[in-house]
Amino acid sequence: MGKKASDKTSLYTEEELLEMVRLWVPPERVPGRVRIKDTSDFFQVDYDDVVVLGGVPYLVRNNEREGRFGIEDQQKFWVKRAIDLKTGRIKILKWTFWETFTGRIGSLVFECVRSPLKEARILNIVRGRPDFMQGETFMDAAGNPLRIMDFIHGKSLEDITLTLGASHEDYFFNHYPGLLSEFITAVEAIAFLHAHGEKHGDLRRDHLLKDNATGRYRWIDFDYNYRHRANKFSYDMFGLGNILIYITGRGDVTTHNLSHNAPDTLSGLDSDDLNIVFNYRVANLRKVYPYIPEPLNRVLLHFSAGASVYYLNTAELLADLKEAFSILK
Amino acid sequence: MNIEANSGARDKHLLIAIDDTQDSKRAILYVGEFLGGFPGFKITLLSIVQEPEEDFFRSEQERVSWINDKKKEMSGLLDKYRQVLIQSGFQEDKVDVKLCIGDAKSLSDMILSFQCDIGCCTVVVGRHHKSKTEEFLFGSISSQLIHEAKNCAVWVVE
Structure with a gap:
């Protein structure tokens, strides 16, 4: 699965991180301070926080949203947009959110799951292909797979x-x-x-x-x-x-x-x-x-x-x- | 009809694929009633436990435990159906059971692959009464067997 341990948060000082942030963020958006957050709980990671994965610091932006079938867009708290502070590229960070639920179509009922393992497996299989999103999997501080995806600029x-x-x-x-x-x-x-x-x-x-x-x-x-x-x-x-x-x-x-x-x-x-x-x-x-x-x-x-x-x-x-x-x- | 066993002839070999539904029970009872007591037939009862993907379990231990429970359940069912066939008149040494674990793209492929391996002439399944939508979304073993079987007959028991 290409798992790599997440780095210790002490790799960067706050001043070093702020310097990197200034490279990629407009002056009015540069926060007064940045805090390096532990990656084990996505609920604890907020806008303007930094998480370090595989030696790379990421400045966290907003949670992603998804709408479907006329339902208002729902925030996905475990999926956050972020800036790779080394390259300035936008990434999507996807924490582990293991969820089982029952799919229903009419009277038909079937078991479904949201599995980080599955996505991590497929990211490995499709690496380098132009017809699938690309990304890598790291282990978060709690030992769960956290996926870092390339952000795709484009329409559906x-x-x-x-x-x-x-x-x-x-x-x-x-x-x-x-x-x-x-x-x-x-x-x-x-x-x-x-x-x-x-x-x-x-x-x-x-x-x-x-x-x-x-x-x-x-x-x-x-x-x-x-x-x-x-x-x-x-x-x-x-x-x-x-x-x-x-x-x-x-x-x-x-x-x-x-x-x-x-x-x-x-x-x-x-x-x-x-x-x-x-x-x-x-x-x-x-x-x-x-x-x-x-x-x-x-x-x-x-x-x-x-x-x-x-x-x-x-x-x-x-x-x-x-x-x-x-x-x- | 001459029902004397011909010692020189090979038994006609039937494969009955079962699961834990009443549809499979119907197939067993049908074969028992239809062929029980006649010599020259051999039955293999097959149960396939679909190997679940790791995604549905929180740990490998949970997955292994699920598989073991399922194997135990289906083993018990195979033994029970074997006894039903013996009581219907099949000789004990003419009824085998086989339990498989696998993750093929379709169950019918696994059944036909097994049929090919043991060289049986007929595959028997009970028909699941599914809605069109269910058959469309999740497939139908009996429909796929009918379309894909080669060099064997397929009995779909209503």
């Missing part, structure tokens, strides 16, 4: 999709082929992960960021895991399908929206046309946008309520996606 696939094209038709013919090509590359990255026996665990459109530095998408946040059953990767396949439907529809095409904007189209849909899990989202998008070619729509239908066959692995999905893409080009 979710946000990018919504900004492209003047209309869906314009988007589909002028922007979508490029986006689909990038998505195929992102699916290949997940295939790499699966080939190493690891699930991503939380494949979402906001967990795919386009890195401004490379112009390529990177998957982020691999610390979720779910207790799989008959097929280890089918929940990841569900995530990939949702993203594919999202980018193909240029956002979620919902029955609610159609009832307002295109009631005739809505009346032409039946329950089989909807997403197999989120049955307010349309999966059979060709019924809404008839210029979507059949081969591409057939891929989408694997994620619809009417499907009788599902993709069991990324290889099956990639084969169909590449065929559909060849027609779009």
Whole structure:
């Protein structure tokens, strides 16, 4: 796992640290004093504190936030933005927050966990790859894995999709082929992960960021895991399908929206046309946008309520996606 | 139908994959009722304990303890089902049990790999009655067996 012991806090004097802070922080933001904090408890580490890991001092900034499904952004106290005081680079520090919880989709209940060990394992597997976030794992003062991630400057696939094209038709013919090509590359990255026996665990459109530095998408946040059953990767396949439907529809095409904007189209849909899990989202998008070619729509239908066959692995999905893409080009 | 044992013929070998559900019990009872008392058949009862990832446990000790508990539970079940088949008319030396621990990408792959290793001609499973959503999200052993099995028959017991 590349574990390294965290350093003693006495490596730097307060004056040395303040000098380093002045290099990277605007004068009005330089604190009067900095305190080196023990890394064992993330609740004790606040804004303007310094933590030292692997010999490197990090000036802690704000807690990260995450919003989803319309829920207001929630602070993640165990995830803090920080400045590497040696290089000035922004990093994300992720403390151990081991959490088990029950996932629920309708009446379906499944065991989930947020595991620092899993993320640390995957960081090792994907080291140097342009399609995954990068980072290193150190042990905090309590002996738990603390991950230091490179901050990715860039927008999520979710946000990018919504900004492209003047209309869906314009988007589909002028922007979508490029986006689909990038998505195929992102699916290949997940295939790499699966080939190493690891699930991503939380494949979402906001967990795919386009890195401004490379112009390529990177998957982020691999610390979720779910207790799989008959097929280890089918929940990841569900995530990939949702993203594919999202980018193909240029956002979620919902029955609610159609009832307002295109009631005739809505009346032409039946329950089989909807997403197999989120049955307010349309999966059979060709019924809404008839210029979507059949081969591409057939891929989408694997994620619809009417499907009788599902993709069991990324290889099956990639084969169909590449065929559909060849027609779009 | 001639039900005399033919000493020169090899037994037809069935693999019954079981878990701790009533669906597996149905499969056992079906095979017992259908073939019990007929000579020329051999059964291997297989239980696969999915090796849980370390992520779900706070310590390796907790993980090992979980596996041991599960092995004990499934061992007991295998013995119980073996007795059911013997009481149905199978000879004692014609019913084997096998307990596997593993972390394959799918349970059906592990079953088929085992089927291939022991060279049995038929795989039997009880059908889990899942919703479409559940089958989509977590997979279905019986569906995957039907699609992926080669050189053997698959019985899915309703």
